[in-house]
Amino acid sequence: MKHLHLLSVTALALACSACGEQAALNVSDGTGATPQLPEPNKTLLPTVNIAPAKGWAEGGKPTAADGTQVNAFAEGLDHPRWLYVLPNGDVLVAESNAPKGDGSFSFKGWIAGLVMSRAGAGVPSADRITLLRDTDNDGVADLRTAFLENLHSPFGMALVGNDFYIANADALVRVPYTEGETKITAAPEKVTDLPAGINHHWTKNVIASQDGSKLYVTVGSNSNVGENGLEAEEGRAAIWEVQRNNGSKRLFATGLRNPNGLAWEPQTGTLWTAVNERDEIGSDLVPDYITSVQDGGFYGWPYSYYGQHVDVRVEPQRPELVAKALVPDYALGPHTASLGIAFGQGGALPAFQNGLFVGQHGSWNRKPHSGYKVIFVPFADGKPSGPPVDVLSDFLNADGEAQGRPVDVKLDKHGALLVTDDVGNKVWRVTPKP
Numbered sequence: 001m002k003h004l005h006l007l008s009v010t011a012l013a014l015a016c017s018a019c020g021e022q023a024a025l026n027v028s029d030g031t032g033a034t035p036q037l038p039e040p041n042k043t044l045l046p047t048v049n050i051a052p053a054k055g056w057a058e059g060g061k062p063t064a065a066d067g068t069q070v071n072a073f074a075e076g077l078d079h080p081r082w083l084y085v086l087p088n089g090d091v092l093v094a095e096s097n098a099p100k101g102d103g104s105f106s107f108k109g110w111i112a113g114l115v116m117s118r119a120g121a122g123v124p125s126a127d128r129i130t131l132l133r134d135t136d137n138d139g140v141a142d143l144r145t146a147f148l149e150n151l152h153s154p155f156g157m158a159l160v161g162n163d164f165y166i167a168n169a170d171a172l173v174r175v176p177y178t179e180g181e182t183k184i185t186a187a188p189e190k191v192t193d194l195p196a197g198i199n200h201h202w203t204k205n206v207i208a209s210q211d212g213s214k215l216y217v218t219v220g221s222n223s224n225v226g227e228n229g230l231e232a233e234e235g236r237a238a239i240w241e242v243q244r245n246n247g248s249k250r251l252f253a254t255g256l257r258n259p260n261g262l263a264w265e266p267q268t269g270t271l272w273t274a275v276n277e278r279d280e281i282g283s284d285l286v287p288d289y290i291t292s293v294q295d296g297g298f299y300g301w302p303y304s305y306y307g308q309h310v311d312v313r314v315e316p317q318r319p320e321l322v323a324k325a326l327v328p329d330y331a332l333g334p335h336t337a338s339l340g341i342a343f344g345q346g347g348a349l350p351a352f353q354n355g356l357f358v359g360q361h362g363s364w365n366r367k368p369h370s371g372y373k374v375i376f377v378p379f380a381d382g383k384p385s386g387p388p389v390d391v392l393s394d395f396l397n398a399d400g401e402a403q404g405r406p407v408d409v410k411l412d413k414h415g416a417l418l419v420t421d422d423v424g425n426k427v428w429r430v431t432p433k434p
Helices: 002-016 107-118
Strands: 068-074 080-085 091-095 128-133 143-148 157-160 163-167 171-176 189-193 206-208 214-219 238-243 249-254 258-264 271-276 287-292 330-334 338-343 355-360 373-380 389-393 406-411 417-421 426-432
Touching: 068 091, 080 157, 080 406, 080 417, 080 426, 157 206, 163 206, 163 214, 206 258, 214 258, 238 258, 258 355, 271 338, 287 338, 330 355, 330 373, 355 406, 355 417, 373 406, 389 426
Parallel strands: 258 338, 338 406
Antiparallel strands: 068 426, 080 091, 091 128, 128 143, 157 163, 163 171, 171 189, 206 214, 214 238, 238 249, 258 271, 271 287, 287 330, 338 355, 355 373, 373 389, 406 417, 417 426
16 A cells, blocks of 8 residues: 555656646746846645657657757667767767665655656666777777776766776776777776765766866765755765875865766866756756856855855755855756766867857756757857857657757767767767768
């Protein structure tokens, strides 16, 4: 009877997702340097608007921006999430998903699991990094090998010298790498533990400093707004700075609910990140964002959003922290689930040079849907300078089903844009149209 009751409540929750609260603003209203931030709209049940995972029909593909074209660089992958391009041009793909649960049960977590399964994120983690090589330079990978296996929900990757680093869900590890090798069998060496546990947000990214002496690692929060207890958030919702020589670490920036993408801005050398903001206060709140990252900066989570807009759901309140909360540089629209970022300078796409590519995985907590595309944010003098432009779109079909969901973006050795798609199980490649 208990399970029947849970299923009944689940059915009710999903049924209620078809009615009630919906956006009053356009996504564009919540985009840019000064997004509109209406009053919170907290409902009895959160807005649940899932785009069911459909996958691409034979020959189907997203729509590319004018002057560009897109083809499948690789297909038949297992939930491809993050990308890394090695110096010799080999492309690494982390095939990964959430780690197995910690054994605890929560009703809200169970519902979230059902939602994610319907959206295509319920498959077991392959725990693998796959190597893709295009040996004949025709834009399609013709060599595929299991580069590293038996990892623990791997995500971010970075190479410094002959040390290859992987951000697992619970630790930063490294293995030796020699250029050109297609498989690594050495056991990973732990560099440092990373906050784990409930892992409401399990994805952890890593990037090396420009001199290679430090590594920066993202760690998302363990909850939406601290509902698992603030003690469970120790060291989370943050970017850590790790010393490469000894693994010691310190908090570099905090109050970032779920930071994912990391990239160095070419003109200023400043670190930028993409952050997923909180849910369950309406379809128009809160915009996800990109921002430059200040050493020692606090960005509000969980006590406030987009600077000093207080979230009254959080107890106890911390007005002294809210007073220090930094305003992000640029909003990307509410609930777009913006993940991977890559600067376009030096790439092969003439219209997309000075600015930032962003992979928008897509919403579940907004009506109508938002995200489900790859955009380009123009920059000038090291800062965003205008409205975003669609690079790849139409990941949703006319029936609101997800043919694909973009995740990470990277430039390959030829300057083409690579995009992982974890519903289509592909890596797309965007190039100039002849």
